[in-house]
Amino acid sequence: QSVLTQPPSASGTPGQRVTISCSGSSSNIGSNTVNWYQQLPGTAPKLLIYSNNQRPSGVPDRFSGSKSGTSASLAISELQSEDEADYYCAAWDDTLSAFVFGTGTKVSVL
Amino acid sequence: QLQLQESGPGLVKPSETLSLTCTVSGDSISSSNYYWGWIRQPPGKGLEWIGNIYYTGTTYYNPSLKSRLTISVDKSNSQFSLKLSSVTAADTAVYYCASYRYGGRMDYWGQGTLVTVSS
16 A cells, blocks of 8 residues: 555546645655656556656646645646546655655546 | 666466566666666556666665565676566566666656566
């Protein structure tokens, strides 16, 4: 069972804004940076956000990340059909001495 | 740009050892910029970090797998490997290799390989 909790699903219509939460604790999000990964169906995960709010080259600025205390969020603005995917937050956990992924959120475009 | 490719048997018998290799190209496996990692995903489930290795051989293992796990690096062939012993059906998963940078930034991933544990 993951120590980073995400809602199982989120949805929106094209053009809408969707936000995904990631709830952790002082030993992970509270003391380490958060990354977000996008996994399209049948493919390997892709780095979407690193160091809480940094976008790798090539990731559209529609994707943004933030962190406050022991929680983090991923926002997708101007939702598009190609954004339908599973999204995972991730961070190092000092207590577990392990890198942990969130439970994952499936985003649907209605 | 880095490229990673997993290889190994797709079927392993229960109680045996699962062995996979990841071949790195596009940059040196001895680059100080990267650790090299393994991640797995059981069918229909979420991602689980298995462990990382640095080119010097320093390893970091998931405590839940540590007693069964060995990750090693072969610099001469630009490869790193995973061995997981005493496997059960619970170890059935798609196994990914990836580059790992400080803070958990995994920029580059292999395509993944499905390993099924079954007799």
